[in-house]
Amino acid sequence: MNYLNSTNNQYGGTYVSPKNLPDSSDAFVSQLNESLKIWQTQKIKVVWIKIPNARAKLLPLLYQAGFMNHHCDVNFMMLTLRLEDGAVIPPFAKHTIGVGGLVINDNNELLTVREKDHIKTHPHNWKFPGGMLDPYEHIEDGVIREVLEETNIQTEFHSFIGFRHHHQGQFNTSNIYAVCRLKPLTLDITIQESEIFDAKWFPIDDYLADEKIGKYNHHILQSALKNQGLESINLPGYMSSVQDYEVFITQ
Template sequence: MRTDATSSWIGSGTSASCPRAAGTGSSLLRSLRESWRTWSRVDGWRWPGRSWHGGVSRPTASRGLAKAVWKVMGVFCVECGTKLERPVEDHCAACGAATPAFPVPSSAAIVLDGTRLLMVRRAVAPWAGCWDIPGGFCEPGEHPRDTARREVLEEAGVEVEIVGLLGAWLGTYEESTNETHGKTSLSIYYIAKRGGEGSFEILGNEVSEVRWFPLSDLPENVSFPKHTTPVLETLKQKFDGRS
């Protein structure tokens, strides 16, 4: 696992890339159209502007469609346009060109209360029993800011407000074998504050405990230490610089 302790500014816009090879676009569009037709027949989904019923909300349907498009598009060789099978190899089988790492976006929320940091204890592998910063992988089409807020709500049961950006870290997760997630992740860490009062509420089975830790006394048994430790060190350095 490799972690580059470098940070970069993340804007609010979106970007997209497409294969350079001629002919790839038409076949991709055909696949997307078929995916759209399939999704539009799902019970409870209706075209935008028409009625929505069957218990399917706009955000839920939007995420489902995004996942369908994500699955169809896949990853393509940047040289010849051949669709690469997942998990992506380090070279294209068709032309032999080296393939980029294709990092998967993820984000986390550094939730602060004065000089205290909110952390959660993982209840599932990997790193079960260790302390973690609330976060996770972005869903297709989801902005990293929304991912950070969603993950805190799912893991700690509290609403947070994003107030800043700590930085972005590139890490290789050798523990992950999921073909969607891959091995490399670009993790964006936002600074956040709690949106209200009240006790924590663990909503799922991924977390066993939620706790505030003083920045001067953070736990040593953290999950993904080669990735999490540089993040925590950067956070403490920023606070030391303020004092």
Template sequence: MLRSLPKLSPLLSSARTTNIPRFLANSLRFVSSAQTITRTKTSTGRIAMTTRAPIRPMSSSTVSSITAEDHVQQPKLLKSTDDDHDGVIVEMDQPMDAATFVLILRSSISHWKQLGKKGVWIKLPIHLASLVEPLVKEGFWYHHAEPKYLMLVYWIPETANTIPVNATHRVGIGAFVMNEKREVLVVQENSGHFRGSGVWKFPTGVVDQEEDICVAAVREVKEETGVDSEFVEVLAFSRQSHKSFFDKSDLFFVCMMRPLSSDIQKQRLEIEASRWMPFEEYSAQPFVQKHDLLKYISDVCSAKIDGRYSGYSAVSTSSSFSDQKYYLYLNAGALKSSL
């Protein structure tokens, strides 16, 4: 009986041309896919067939691999956070070649457009300056620059651009420091507009980022003259000028200060001379009398000395928008009398 078992290949061949049952033909094809078939006779006289290379079912990992290949790979997107005005902020950090960056940028803008986003802010640290050119070519423009980064922006919708412009103003202070002898602290500058003019003026300076006006006044007096002082009042918001510093506007506040020391140690880099001068002598300078702005400031200071004028003191307050402390400048005396 064992010798009479037909060979498999003729059976498979005939299965293609004869009308044998389909399930038998499929079974034969399955058996023929094994690498080697061995026919043996068991102790009961039955015939058993085994293969040297067992046929295993398809693993789940193989199925997963096929599934992943069948799907279109999702494009990479730039990591972003939402702002409060339907825009996104991207803070770049990792180096990236320009070609790859442009592809990811285009996919990201398309994604943000589908989400209804408007403005795109991309913050580039200085070590990624090579990405400035591809950003500009994709339609971004400069918004502002700081020592460690450059900010570029882009407007997605086909509507009027409402991205706010960069900061437009500088804030400056002038410090009116008077002692008990009615002497005012004045300086002569060795640089800038007043260099070599012989004009005696109040210590002045620019408010630093995240610095309050009252704090800046104390700092500037100390830096220019070495005199310690404390803030009393904002006597006047004396000037709003334009096109003064790289096309920016200026806001200038005159602050009354109380001296806490008297010894002068001038700053040699910017200050040519510094002294305590009788207020009347300061006010009588031709330069002060000639310019209306300076004369008004002098009159305000004089009225304050005589008790005929009240400025705006700094009241520490808070806001529900943040945990940061704020100063509200107001006429505290007038407010108290009105309550």
């Protein structure tokens, strides 16, 4: 075969899988050049080529042919080449998702933490325990996990309260921070010493009266005290598995 075997998609693009890359760089250049002629004849709009780490020597050859980086993971680089002027190349994911656990005990106290990274710059930043979602992790699962990791407090999900969206996230991404109300199942705090400076059950009235507490935390706590929030539900038949989605609505 003197060209790269590829799979066309519904948007006028074509994709070259790592399994279809020839063994040698010389063969790759020859097949790529021939393929570009074929793809242009076929009116292909965008070419996608996935290069695994083990074939990284092919990257300079693709750059010389005009390919651009699109996205990567720890094991590969995805490159694209626009063959039609104005053809749409959708951007890769530009958002991260964080979660915060709003945990209130029967004594009307709020579970709060101070992070080590903030203790010098924001020493009064008593915040909800939480962190970043893992890949393919549900919000409901992630917030319970983060609270447990940071404070050793076991919880169960109650409701989705709200979220904040801003454009100052890690690595020039935008960030969505979702806050969920959780019911505590245990009360004794043991901090995650690698990340957390200290933690405590903060009386809610004192927390709301404290002007040093961030405005967003004040507002989201007040909302949680006034409203039930959104429940997590399953929708039979919506997707093949409940592991593929989450839905939060009012009931």
